[in-house]
Amino acid sequence: MTSPLHDQPLLPHLVIRSLDAHDDAPCMHLAGRVATYAEIRRRTSQLLQAQRARDVTRGSRLAVLSKNRPEVLTNLTASLVNGCVLTPLHPMGSLADHGYAIGDAEIDCLVFDAANFTERARDLMPVLGALATWGYDWAWGPPREGEAIDVGAILRVAPGLLAGDRSPAGSVECVVSDAERSHYALTAAGGRVSIEERPAGEPDARVTGSERDWVTAFSPGGGLEHLEVSGSRPLAQELLGALGLGSASRESAAA
Numbered sequence: 001m002t003s004p005l006h007d008q009p010l011l012p013h014l015v016i017r018s019l020d021a022h023d024d025a026p027c028m029h030l031a032g033r034v035a036t037y038a039e040i041r042r043r044t045s046q047l048l049q050a051q052r053a054r055d056v057t058r059g060s061r062l063a064v065l066s067k068n069r070p071e072v073l074t075n076l077t078a079s080l081v082n083g084c085v086l087t088p089l090h091p092m093g094s095l096a097d098h099g100y101a102i103g104d105a106e107i108d109c110l111v112f113d114a115a116n117f118t119e120r121a122r123d124l125m126p127v128l129g130a131l132a133t134w135g136y137d138w139a140w141g142p143p144r145e146g147e148a149i150d151v152g153a154i155l156r157v158a159p160g161l162l163a164g165d166r167s168p169a170g171s172v173e174c175v176v177s178d179a180e181r182s183h184y185a186l187t188a189a190g191g192r193v194s195i196e197e198r199p200a201g202e203p204d205a206r207v208t209g210s211e212r213d214w215v216t217a218f219s220p221g222g223g224l225e226h227l228e229v230s231g232s233r234p235l236a237q238e239l240l241g242a243l244g245l246g247s248a249s250r251e252s253a254a255a
Helices: 011-021 037-053 070-082 095-104 114-123 151-155 158-162 211-218 233-241 247-254
Strands: 026-030 033-036 061-065 085-089 109-112 170-176 182-189 192-196 205-209 228-231
Touching (some): 011 037, 026 037, 026 070, 033 037, 037 070, 061 070, 061 095, 061 114, 095 114, 151 211, 170 233, 205 211, 205 233
Parallel strands (some): 170 205
Antiparallel strands (some): 026 033, 170 182, 182 192, 205 228
16 A cells, blocks of 8 residues: 555656756856756756657657757756656767667657757668657647747757758748747758757748747647748748648648
8 A cells, every 4th residue: 555655756756856946046057157947947848848749758769869968968857757768879879879779779759969960860760760850740738827838949950850852942030029039040051951049130031929829830730820921931831841830731731
């Protein structure tokens, strides 16, 4: 017979309690600044939402390929809370090493450092198959009251999704127009795509909406009609469509 009094807390419970216990206290010393527990808790929540938006849930098997950066820790924490199995890949490993580890661990989803490992992730596609990073059907759930939504977490995977022959040419600025206004400049040229968190200057297209507008647009049946678009609408649809925006509506139209 068990009771909550005698249940042993698991590691995710200890992590959550620690993050909840301290708000403004220093948690991580980063290059030139200190991240508080509240900031790490918020980033963990955002990464957890990004995982679930790609159908990564309890029991999913993730591999992580990244250099030593803060996101590795927050992704680890989010994966623990989400109940996932996490397999780290050594950043200096060969393609054969990574392919063997992914196959042996039966990985469902690869999380990678897009600034350094986009080409390696693309090389691993034959091993990964049709997995979460490419071609997922989005599965947004309505956010809870007061819950932060990280639209940028979705936009930041664009370089991996649009690399190579699938890449159009042009620039799109994505604007999240809430209290803390955020700008993401997507630039596609010569088969390569980059993203920077800054205003785009004079982009070919600009797409603007609140966090909730963006969530609605990325939800099944959503699309650009939920956002304000200026400039080249076809370019905005082509770039953002690769991230799943409007995929359900496009499939319905094609049928």
